[in-house]
Amino acid sequence: MRIGLPIKVVIIIALIGLSIWTFMRYSVKLGLDLQGGVHLVFEAQDTPEIKVTGDTLNRVQAIIDSRVNQLGITEPIIQREGERRLVVELPGYQEDPQSAIDLIGKTALLEFKDTGTKYVEEGTKLTDAPTILTGADLKDARVGYDQYGRPVVEVEFNPKGAKIFAEFTRNNIGKYLAITLDGVVISCPVIRSEIPDGKGQIEGNFTLASATQLAVLLRAGALPVPLQLIEMKRVGPTLGKDTIDASIRAGIIAVILVMLFMIIYYRFPGIIADISLITYVALLAGLVSALRATLTLPGIAALIMSVGMAVDGNVIIFERVKEELRKGKSLISSIEAGFRRSYAPILDSQITTLIASAVLFYFGTGPVRGFAVMLALGTIISLFTAIVVTQILFQLFERLRIIKSAKMFGV
Amino acid sequence: MGYFEKSRINIVKYTSLWIGIAALVIILSILLFFTRGLNWGLDFTGGTLIEYRLGKPFNSVGEIRPLLAEFNLEKSFLQKTEDNGVIIRVKELSKETRNAITQKLSVHFGKAELVREEFIGPVIGAELKRAAIIATILGLIAQVIYISLRFKPDMALAADIALVHDICAVILAFILTQKEINTPFIAILLTVVGYSINDTVVIFDRIRENLKLRPRDSKETFPQLVNRSILENLTRSINTVLTTILAVLVVYFLGGSAIKDFAFGLTVGIAAGGYSSIFIAAPVLVLLRKRQWLKEEEKIKEEETVRSSSVNKLTETPPKPATQSRTSTVRKKRR
Numbered sequence: 105m106r107i108g109l110p111i112k113v114v115i116i117i118a119l120i121g122l123s124i125w126t127f128m129r130y131s132v133k134l135g136l137d138l139q140g141g142v143h144l145v146f147e148a149q150d151t152p153e154i155k156v157t158g159d160t161l162n163r164v165q166a167i168i169d170s171r172v173n174q175l176g177i178t179e180p181i182i183q184r185e186g187e188r189r190l191v192v193e194l195p196g197y198q199e200d201p202q203s204a205i206d207l208i209g210k211t212a213l214l215e216f217k218d219t220g221t222k223y224v225e226e227g228t229k230l231t232d233a234p235t236i237l238t239g240a241d242l243k244d245a246r247v248g249y250d251q252y253g254r255p256v257v258e259v260e261f262n263p264k265g266a267k268i269f270a271e272f273t274r275n276n277i278g279k280y281l282a283i284t285l286d287g288v289v290i291s292c293p294v295i296r297s298e299i300p301d302g303k304g305q306i307e308g309n310f311t312l313a314s315a316t317q318l319a320v321l322l323r324a325g326a327l328p329v330p331l332q333l334i335e336m337k338r339v340g341p342t343l344g345k346d347t348i349d350a351s352i353r354a355g356i357i358a359v360i361l362v363m364l365f366m367i368i369y370y371r372f373p374g375i376i377a378d379i380s381l382i383t384y385v386a387l388l389a390g391l392v393s394a395l396r397a398t399l400t401l402p403g404i405a406a407l408i409m410s411v412g413m414a415v416d417g418n419v420i421i422f423e424r425v426k427e428e429l430r431k432g433k434s435l436i437s438s439i440e441a442g443f444r445r446s447y448a449p450i451l452d453s454q455i456t457t458l459i460a461s462a463v464l465f466y467f468g469t470g471p472v473r474g475f476a477v478m479l480a481l482g483t484i485i486s487l488f489t490a491i492v493v494t495q496i497l498f499q500l501f502e503r504l505r506i507i508k509s510a511k512m513f514g515v
Numbered sequence: 516m517g518y519f520e521k522s523r524i525n526i527v528k529y530t531s532l533w534i535g536i537a538a539l540v541i542i543l544s545i546l547l548f549f550t551r552g553l554n555w556g557l558d559f560t561g562g563t564l565i566e567y568r569l570g571k572p573f574n575s576v577g578e579i580r581p582l583l584a585e586f587n588l589e590k591s592f593l594q595k596t597e598d599n600g601v602i603i604r605v606k607e608l609s610k611e612t613r614n615a616i617t618q619k620l621s622v623h624f625g626k627a628e629l630v631r632e633e634f635i636g637p638v639i640g641a642e643l644k645r646a647a648i649i650a651t652i653l654g655l656i657a658q659v660i661y662i663s664l665r666f667k668p669d670m671a672l673a674a675d676i677a678l679v680h681d682i683c684a685v686i687l688a689f690i691l692t693q694k695e696i697n698t699p700f701i702a703i704l705l706t707v708v709g710y711s712i713n714d715t716v717v718i719f720d721r722i723r724e725n726l727k728l729r730p731r732d733s734k735e736t737f738p739q740l741v742n743r744s745i746l747e748n749l750t751r752s753i754n755t756v757l758t759t760i761l762a763v764l765v766v767y768f769l770g771g772s773a774i775k776d777f778a779f780g781l782t783v784g785i786a787a788g789g790y791s792s793i794f795i796a797a798p799v800l801v802l803l804r805k806r807q808w809l810k811e812e813e814k815i816k817e818e819e820t821v822r823s824s825s826v827n828k829l830t831e832t833p834p835k836p837a838t839q840s841r842t843s844t845v846r847k848k849r850r
Contacts (some may be wrong), residue, residue: 201632202610244769247731334636343630350771358765362758375543402699405766409781412762418756423751449720452665460709464702467650475702
């Protein structure tokens with residue numbers, strides 16, 4: 105069954121409309137480099153007890169996930185990269201990146217240690233004292249205030265922890281208990297009485313912010329292995345915004361220049377190529393937003409560059425048509441032959457670009473991956489517009505008797 | 516006939532010149548790579564980078580250097596960017612020092628907005644270099660396989676030589692300008708790989724087609740045929756390179772400071788890719804097939820002499836073996 109020309113034209117117009125609607129409705133998802141925010145890469149470290157495995161990393165990811173949720177960031181990304189890395193992206197995060205690093209990267213192993221009659225200064229490293237309980241035995245942790253109104257962290261043990269805690273406090277009244285976070289003492293209170301209900305307070309010279317952070321860390325739990333920060337990138341909101349503004353302008357100018365070039369060089373067929381190019385831009389915008397593909401800085405360059413490459417198909421076709429005309433063929437059969445003989449070179453050449461973007465996608469991260477995606481999308485859509493849309497336009501103008509003579513091709 | 520076909524330019528004739536130029540680019544880039552070297556950016560070297568946008572214009576980074584003296588950072592790598600921006604690159608930077616620098620700069624320049632901050636661990640850089648090399652080589656191999664499948668292995672080889680030239684040209688441009696290279700550099704290399712092959716493929720496609728359409732008794736030699744194919748395709752080659760470069764140049768001039776270097780690399784790569792398909796890939800193919808077409812030409816001559824001698828002898832049937840062998844060579848080409 106052959107689809108009639110009017111239906112084809114309607115389908116194309118509908119596609120353009122749908123693309124514009126999608127673009128308006130969903131807008132484009134911006135990468136961190138354009139939107140601003142913090143990009144962190146952590147690497148899990150082996151400990152004498154635990155070797156990092158996929159399973160360990162899964163646990164780390166879950167804990168970080170719940171920590172990041174406390175930051176109140178929309179659409180944070182936490183994903184594994186390779187065997188022992190985690191990538192954390194916090195779009196729009198404008199605080200000091202260090203506080204995000206502290207929150208995410210801290211092991212947050214809370215330990216209650218028996219130091220007997222010895223008081224241990226806050227801030228000292230304590231490794232040898234026996235551990236009574238750890239953060240794993242906690243049920244909840246919240247910010248509270250002591251009788252002087254200073255922020256503290258209120259903790260509540262689970263039943264098992266509460267039992268151990270009650271027993272220990274009953275047997276050690278008058279002695280010291282050291283509370284350590286990642287091996288460093290944050291508080292060393294005297295045990296005044298038995299604590300039977302499993303509820304306690306950590307007083308450690310907190311500010312409201314640091315108490316809140318500790319509570320968050322304790323609720324989310326300690327990481328099974330320590331993390332090391334190996335990459336941090338923070339982009340302020342201005343840099344991205346400036347780039348977007350400049351790129352939109354550059355993109356529009358590029359489209360206009362390419363369109364002018366096509367009209368000046370090819371005259372009437374140039375106009376057809378330009379209509380195809382506008383279709384290309386509309387479809388590209390629609391597809392990029394429909395697929396929720398992330399637009400990055402290099403991705404913008406790829407998009408603008410693809411405008412120049414998109415007309416390549418048309419150039420190949422037009423040159424072919426001209427050749428056929430010079431051989432003395434009729435206009436209609438020249439156009440038909442021109443298209444037919446252009447398929448192979450157009451396909452071959454675009455596939456090579458797709459191969460390059462596939463390799464790039466596989467090896468690249470972040471912005472480079474964004475570039476690869478845009479390049480591939482642009483290539484695929486340009487295949488459609490250069491071949492299908494252009495051909496439909498030719499048929500349409502032929503039918504409307506707008507294309508009349510070979511002169512229109514400058515032959 | 517089109518403009519270029521009429522012009523009868525003989526590109527293939529100067530094959531040794533084009534290959535000489537290509538060899539020069541390749542050798543020079545390798546030589547300079549090891550002597551002058553590339554300006555590896557933070558992504559490759561590791562370290563810390565902060566970028567400020569200052570409230571007042573300044574002439575050179577020399578004005579900022581003394582301000583960093585109290586942090587012992589006056590010898591750091593400083594770079595002026597557009598819009599009164601400055602990039603400071605150091606090995607390590609504590610949160611406190613960074614805040615103190617921000618404070619100092621904002622007092623001095625009225626405003627100092629920290630627009631970018633990056634820390635890259637030393638492992639990442641080494642990994643990235645490896646990834647860049649592997650990705651480029653893999654890209655080359657993938658293209659060779661594709662062209663071997665769609666065309667002929669010797670065409671793949673010719674295209675690959677052109678590709679190596681293009682990659683070297685981009686690297687050379689970055690060595691000469693000492694522009695900093697970062698992760699997107701990999702994207703430049705791979706795009707150039709894709710673009711250059713794209714351009715070459717269209718010419719090879721034409722060569723293949725012309726070989727197919729060549730009449731059996733054609734007097735046209737293989738070099739002449741390649742030259743004709745190049746000329747027939749020249750308008751397309753030039754126009755495509757022009758429109759693409761036009762677009763990338765707009766990005767270079769108007770796209771903002773952040774993608775300037777990226778656009779620069781693409782421009783060089785696309786120009787090199789366009790040049791190499793015409794002046795390297797096709798002529799190299801002629802060289803690679805030299806033996807084949809010389810033999811073929813000999814056969815044509817042989818046949819002619821045989822034919823003319825047979826005419827002299829008034830024999831009616833032309834000698835069979837010669838014709839057969841010639842058909843077989845032609846058929847080989849036709850695929």
